[in-house]
Amino acid sequence: MDPTQAPGVYEGAANVIAAVMLLIEFGLLRQALVRDQVRLYMAQSALISVLAIVIAADRNLPDLYVLAALSAALKVVAVPLVMRRLLSRTDPGDGDEAPGVAGSQTLSPASAVLAGIVLAAIGFFCFGALKIHGPAAPALALALAAAMVLVAFGLMIVRRDVTSQAIGFFTLENAISLAALVVASGLPLILETAFLFDLLVAVVVFTLLIRVHHTRSESLSTADLTRLRG
Amino acid sequence: MSAALPVPVIQLLQVLTVALGAPGLTGVIAKVEARLQGRRGPRVLQPYYDLAKLFRKEALAPEGASWFFLAAPLVAVTAYLTIPLLIPVLTTFGLPLGYMGDILGGGFLLSLASFVIATAALETGSPYAQLGSSRAKTFSAITEPVVLFVVFTVALLTGTDLPYALAATVRSSAGQIIRPAHLLAATALFMVILHETGRIPVETHTGTNEFGMIEEARSFEHSGPFLAMVKWGSELKQLILYTILADVFLAPWGLASTQKLGAVILAIAALLAKACAVGCVVAVIDNSFAKLRLFKITEYVSAAFLIAVLGVFTLYLGGG
Numbered sequence: 001m002d003p004t005q006a007p008g009v010y011e012g013a014a015n016v017i018a019a020v021m022l023l024i025e026f027g028l029l030r031q032a033l034v035r036d037q038v039r040l041y042m043a044q045s046a047l048i049s050v051l052a053i054v055i056a057a058d059r060n061l062p063d064l065y066v067l068a069a070l071s072a073a074l075k076v077v078a079v080p081l082v083m084r085r086l087l088s089r090t091d092p093g094d095g096d097e098a099p100g101v102a103g104s105q106t107l108s109p110a111s112a113v114l115a116g117i118v119l120a121a122i123g124f125f126c127f128g129a130l131k132i133h134g135p136a137a138p139a140l141a142l143a144l145a146a147a148m149v150l151v152a153f154g155l156m157i158v159r160r161d162v163t164s165q166a167i168g169f170f171t172l173e174n175a176i177s178l179a180a181l182v183v184a185s186g187l188p189l190i191l192e193t194a195f196l197f198d199l200l201v202a203v204v205v206f207t208l209l210i211r212v213h214h215t216r217s218e219s220l221s222t223a224d225l226t227r228l229r230g
Numbered sequence: 231m232s233a234a235l236p237v238p239v240i241q242l243l244q245v246l247t248v249a250l251g252a253p254g255l256t257g258v259i260a261k262v263e264a265r266l267q268g269r270r271g272p273r274v275l276q277p278y279y280d281l282a283k284l285f286r287k288e289a290l291a292p293e294g295a296s297w298f299f300l301a302a303p304l305v306a307v308t309a310y311l312t313i314p315l316l317i318p319v320l321t322t323f324g325l326p327l328g329y330m331g332d333i334l335g336g337g338f339l340l341s342l343a344s345f346v347i348a349t350a351a352l353e354t355g356s357p358y359a360q361l362g363s364s365r366a367k368t369f370s371a372i373t374e375p376v377v378l379f380v381v382f383t384v385a386l387l388t389g390t391d392l393p394y395a396l397a398a399t400v401r402s403s404a405g406q407i408i409r410p411a412h413l414l415a416a417t418a419l420f421m422v423i424l425h426e427t428g429r430i431p432v433e434t435h436t437g438t439n440e441f442g443m444i445e446e447a448r449s450f451e452h453s454g455p456f457l458a459m460v461k462w463g464s465e466l467k468q469l470i471l472y473t474i475l476a477d478v479f480l481a482p483w484g485l486a487s488t489q490k491l492g493a494v495i496l497a498i499a500a501l502l503a504k505a506c507a508v509g510c511v512v513a514v515i516d517n518s519f520a521k522l523r524l525f526k527i528t529e530y531v532s533a534a535f536l537i538a539v540l541g542v543f544t545l546y547l548g549g550g
Binding site (some may be wrong): 007008009012013015016018019022023026030109110113114116117120121124125127128139140143144 | 404405407408409410413414528529532533535536537539540543544546547
């Protein structure tokens with residue numbers, strides 16, 4: 001496509017929302033405070049509901065309004081609430097570990113962002129080469145979703161603490177919902193809702209994992225898991 | 231009001247608007263910032279009084295400084311006053327001298343000005359001035375890639391690298407505004423402008439602690455009319471950068487499309503209003519964030535770089 005041609009307001013808006021979601025994913029990569037990570041996750045989830053509303057309005061798909069409301073209730077309200085309760089319980093308060101700081105310990109934030117750019121580029125150009133054109137799919141938003149998936153993986157790899165990894169996984173789910181929204185927005189509501197409830201399973205599993213890990217090692221870091229135990 | 235102005239007069243008016251409006255803009259920002267902090271703040275016209283006072287004072291140069299030290303402020307102000315000829319300040323149509331340089335031409339002039347000021351600061355032998363100029367050059371080297379990617383985005387969007395062409399593209403349809411490439415490039419440019427004009431989160435504008443200074447420290451050894459020109463130069467740079475942001479990227483409306491006197495006067499008012507609006511946003515940012523530590527500035531720049539690179543990426547897939 002000729003880049004000097006504007007893609008139109010609807011596609012532009014969908015693409016901008018997808019781009020901001022990707023930027024938030026990068027924000028998660030830089031953000032060191034777990035509480036702010038939860039806040040960023042809320043913002044990203046709110047954006048995906050907004051995108052669902054935009055698509056619903058443009059493509060005349062009333063189902064998507066319901067999906068947007070459900071997704072907002074789950075991802076903007078419920079999941080962050082669970083994460084916050086979990087954090088306040090596992091917060092050492094007076095311990096030697098700094099509360100709520102989730103450094104990477106492997107990469108500095110600036111290099112993590114540069115590595116993220118490389119990952120995003122791979123996702124971008126691989127999906128660009130696939131040339132998938134759905135009826136409601138701005139090709140760009142799909143490629144942005146692919147880039148988000150890879151950056152979310154990157155987040156889970158460079159971070160050493162369980163909460164960041166959990167949030168990385170939840171944003172991975174956001175990326176996949178984004179891809180599903182742009183490629184198959186006409187999917188039956190029941191299927192979309194089923195995908196949403198997949199997230200609930202992940203939340204339950206991660207909650208359990210975090211609590212078990214915290215009671216065993218009294219820290220949220222996975223650094224001491226690398227030691228071999230007989 | 232319908233008398234048509236000759237083109238050279240409009241061209242001169244572009245330079246005059248920037249030259250005379252720049253100190254006022256600084257005054258407005260200082261006032262807004264003070265009001266946000268609950269202070270009464272200086273008069274809006276205070277920067278004009280400051281310049282007038284400095285122009286009347288005696289000029290001194292440190293021992294051992296050569297003619298270059300005194301020539302640098304003149305060169306810088308000349309460079310800054312040339313840029314308004316190249317960018318759309320008042321008109322939508324290109325003026326005859328508007329095509330003698332593209333965006334890169336304007337960039338070269340900005341770099342030339344900051345280079346001569348930094349070199350003059352090195353000439354003085356004053357440690358703080360040297361510290362400031364070395365920091366300014368280091369950080370401008372790392373913001374350069376961001377600027378380049380913004381220019382790439384403009385080039386891909388319009389097929390040219392003329393500021394007039396981008397402004398016309400943005401005006402042409404709403405689809406051109408709500409597209410990620412344009413918004414991302416504008417955001418990256420805004421972050422670079424915060425950096426270049428020495429605003430928070432990179433540098434405090436009103437601080438007196440030399441160790442945190444970057445741009446501010448470079449003028450320590452200048453005095454009298456030369457200090458006035460350095461100060462005026464940085465005010466000019468601020469208004470020029472705001473003009474590029476407002477008239478080329480964010481809101482290229484309100485420019486005169488004819489040579490009529492009324493349209494040109496309206497365009498002058500619109501430009502100053504837009505610059506003040508950008509200034510208010512900057513003042514709010516100044517009041518809501520803390521200054522970054524010097525070694526954290528790379529993180530700020532890497533964020534701007536990320537945004538600019540994403541802008542180019544989105545264009546390569548089409549539909550960006």
